[in-house]
Amino acid sequence: MRFELKTTLTFSDGIEDAEDDVERIILKANDELLSRGVPEEVEDGGAQVKDFSIEQDKLSLKIVSDRYVRAHDAVLRLKKTLNQELGPEYHVGVRKIKIDHYTIQFELDRKAKEDISLPYVKNIKIEGKKCVLNLSGLTEEELSKNYVDRIINRVEEKIEAQYYEGKEEMWELLWKSEEKEMVWEEDPTEVMEERGWIKRGPTKGKWFYRPQAAKILKTLENIVVKEVLKPLGFQEIIESMMVPFDVWIDTGHMEGIPNEAYYISEPVTRNPEEWEEIIDEIKITQKVPSKKLREMTETPKAGICYAQCPVIYWSFKNETISDDSLPVLLFENTVPSTRYESGGRHGIERVDEFHRIEPVYIGTKEQLVELKENLIQRYKHVFENILDIEWRMAKVEPFYLQQAGGKKKEEEMDLGTIDFEAYLPYRGSREKSEWLEFGNLSIFRKYTEAFNIKSQTGKLLSGCTGIGIERWTTAYLAQKGVDPEYWPEKFKGYFGEMPEGIDLL
């Protein structure tokens, strides 16, 4: 890895008088300051000023470095020492650092398959595994905020993603239930729609659940709470459905799913007088004037809940959890989740707005590995004894890791994610049709780090297990039908009587 930086430091006044001192400071820095922090075993490591010149109030530098003291860090160090040493005598200080030219050369993990582009990068030259970046337009503040490191990481990630593209998700069968007898082979969404139990919602990808369907969803929620969560000691919390971007930046959702988020836009003002014109227009035309509304609403700064865990992690940000409270076992069952799905007509198993119970757990690795087994046992109990469905478990590589790409993946894989999948007879044979992922269970390292969640003693991990109620409903109804006569007794016990619904002529 080689950094070559040409930069110009502008002082508050001319420094031609100080040339000798500047030279002395630079030579001293080359000897000591610019190699500080380099591991002992590395010879001649760090940064070096290879060239400098002064004209009036400007000091031009050429700095060459390795990975241990990157050239842009070196110039920040130099700025500080120049200010300290020149200030008292010459009454000058560095006012501005301008990057004239910044070339970074490094070895890639893998060859690139296609050209890539990046912000702040004037050009990228990749030959085999050798990559040369020319950066431009970075300010001093941006240099100090690690933009350069993240640019380099992003190059690696993008190349990694080129290999990843189109590849199948890792999938490994862990367990599967016995084959069960299917009550029918219909698509439950279609049948419920025909019966008027559900109705397509007023906006894309949403449903209106009339009493019969609503009761099925609520019954499944109730079963999850009573048979899975309460026995394991999970406590319910209620969060906001609005997630500000800084929380999604900490979880990685902001970079992972910006194209799938529903965004929230606030009024620019609550003052009714400033809305009078738009109100007049609505009253007269019975339409909303789109351009005026755009002016009266803010650019989004938050999105609607995509998964409930980010805000739960946020609630622990920078907190130290008492050992007595570990493992922390919480669940959220109040806010709906949204995903901006692709067009076309889908059933309730693929929607833009849905309902999920999201249990989140935080604890030591030992605690969470034990919990994982307990959760699997409780799920198994529900799927086998109450819903009596045909299902299987598989170890998979979760979606967000594909999005993140690259290095983060490996360190997560030992903890990993389990998917729960159900057979949907309306899709075809057991062997050839796609089973429905109707739940999952994961343990992560990254969120406790991202939110700086600490314990009194050791390192904490976290995890969550998503229980998508529409998907549970699809899995159940696709196998058991919509006629309670054929439903398992224990489910019926939870369900009670089928509601009368509303007769529409």
Added chain:
Amino acid sequence: MRFELKTTLTFSDGIEDAEDDVERIILKANDELLSRGVPEEVEDGGAQVKDFSIEQDKLSLKIVSDRYVRAHDAVLRLKKTLNQELGPEYHVGVRKIKIDHYTIQFELDRKAKEDISLPYVKNIKIEGKKCVLNLSGLTEEELSKNYVDRIINRVEEKIEAQYYEGKEEMWELLWKSEEKEMVWEEDPTEVMEERGWIKRGPTKGKWFYRPQAAKILKTLENIVVKEVLKPLGFQEIIESMMVPFDVWIDTGHMEGIPNEAYYISEPVTRNPEEWEEIIDEIKITQKVPSKKLREMTETPKAGICYAQCPVIYWSFKNETISDDSLPVLLFENTVPSTRYESGGRHGIERVDEFHRIEPVYIGTKEQLVELKENLIQRYKHVFENILDIEWRMAKVEPFYLQQAGGKKKEEEMDLGTIDFEAYLPYRGSREKSEWLEFGNLSIFRKYTEAFNIKSQTGKLLSGCTGIGIERWTTAYLAQKGVDPEYWPEKFKGYFGEMPEGIDLL
């Protein structure tokens, strides 16, 4: 009421040859067509063409009319008959109608206190109760879509609102409970926040409810369902939290609360490649580039649920409900509601995102008046026997009617709204402090009309009763404190054990 319209009709070709026929058609129309529909008892009613002239392909008209056939309707009638009569012989038709000058003169209900302005109105002259409007810029389509009527209504409404401004809401005590002994005088929000039971949410006006507080909210929900809704036969439905503008136009929310809505903005595309630049930027800078996001998100076409009833009404739009299903009794307890509240720090009783159970009922007037009494009895049972709180009922004029202003108000008032209010000891004495409105109950005429919801036999009304869980929580805790030792036995029976919560150091 007097309408004077100067308008120019442009034909597809010159019509100077047809002058005699045009004159004949106009004279005939003056005699018959332009007074069609005028009530018999009105003499010389309708519209009259007072003047006309032809130049090449243009026919200029001056039309004067009364309220029975407004001048802009007259010109649309004339267009049709001119096309029919001139078409066969001269092979011409009207291509365009241009409004050169449109003056409308009418009597106001009340004198204006201040000047008013309106879209499509060049100037308004008000002298005493006489109002003269000069309209401009209306297209033929807009004329045919009743813009003129709504402009006139809006003038009346705006003047009405001038009288309304600053006036107190109508409030009339209907009933009040006995004085009860208060456990404490603390603000429950403050105490819960100190104890870590709640935490301010990551965005303005939202809360994060930790296990202890969440259990209180969920217990109240459970009590409402078991003690109020189930005994009366309400069935649960689940709706989408996203409400498209056309639904809010039908309910009147769009013109009533556009300054208080949280809006939803969708991605302009779901294609990840088109998001790559923004993702690069987020990964490198750890910030969301606001301008680029604005470009990548749509102008809102929907808002987040403000109250649950609009989407329930929408689900019945244009439907005929079987008499067997009347009264329809439904409730929604799944989607959170939002209101863009003014700044400042408030407790959980005034928030931007909250949880409401919204029962909605549709039926005949008799059915709903009976239901209203039954609901009040069930509420009374809960407030007295389970929560044991000090509360009162008052007849009030609902907020939306103030917003709507004007005429709609009167026709609603015989049905009206009841507010449930609770004494909050932390606000001061019973007599001088403001009690908390923690629920309400209404019956309306307008929604079944707006959504064209029909029965087999008679006219349907509708209504709803909002149960704001955060407000119930505030009412209960403000009187009963946060220590279960002092809670009424029946509430404790529903609540069970206080959750352990999470210890943070």
